[in-house]
Amino acid sequence: MLSRVCDLQQEIATFLRQKNLPGADHFSNPQWLARLALLTDITTHLNDLNVKLQGKNILSTDMYSHITAFEVKLRLWEAQLAAGQFMHFPRIAACAPDDVDLNTCVGVVTSLREEFAPRFTGVRPLAPGFKLFTSPFDFPVDEAPAPLQMELVELQCNDELKAKYRTASPLSFFRDLVLPFNKFPNYIEHVKRIVAMFGSTYCCEQLFFKNEIYKVLHSLPAK
Structure with missing residues (x-):
């Protein structure tokens, strides 16, 4: 969904203006667009993880491996974003450097990691x-x-x-x-x-994706 918003941002802005709907000005705000790019990259990574956790032959061991790998990725992304490195965030990389708030980038990934880890404490033993x-x-x-x-x-x-x-x-x-x-x-x-064990790892979506990512999304300022 967010990828489509990024791809069609000019069309969406035009539509909002034609209908006199609020929000059109956001699409001419480079800082807001940079935050949209950040969240689009984050949700792309989450969607990739979600796909890996689906399928009738996915076992609890596969789930644990994918979850552990994603936690390592989150820590890596924190360090890279703090250093202004966007190799795993292509939409942010396409933004002008002055429009990207590194503290916001790191904060989103940190919040995601902190919300993510407790969800699987029962599995680690x-x-x-x-x-x-x-x-x-x-x-x-x-x-x-x-x-x-x-x-x-x-x-x-x-x-x-x-x-x-x-x-x-x-x-x-x-x-x-x-x-x-x-x-x-x-x-x-x-x-x-x-x-x-667990029957189906698809329950991960109910455990995490629909709750925590949107909590992070809505915590960001709109301006």
Whole structure:
């Protein structure tokens, strides 16, 4: 939506003036347009994340990976924007430097990061279990739960399974290759719990996107 507003700003301004509607003057205000560019770039990044979290084959482990990566990106963007570097914000980069308020740019990303992090605090303790699912052949045996340790040793020493795992995603590996339950009962139960977790990661939109980004948007001054 914001991308279309940026692309059609002259047409929108003309329409507002013809209809005697408020807001047309904003489109001749370079500082306001710079803030619009900032928010457009931010929402583009959020939309990209939202797309990654959708799909019937997206697991909780995938969600955690994408969320963790996005948090790292937010910290990177904070530092880069503070230094006046806009390589990941193309619409801001197209604005005149004097029209861009770096404090506003950093403040928006900081607010987003601070609102974002608490939404997933309940997921972070699950990280070791996720890693045990996604990287069973590299997971330190002594860090695994005791009931899984002997099974993990057997799994990691099985060269045939290890070779097959290298050419498949975790989901397809466990879906298409049924491990002998009598050899890996505890690990198979762990896999089942991870696969069934959360049902659908699409709920992330309800958790975050529709609430927090608009809170940040509406906190900015219109002038």
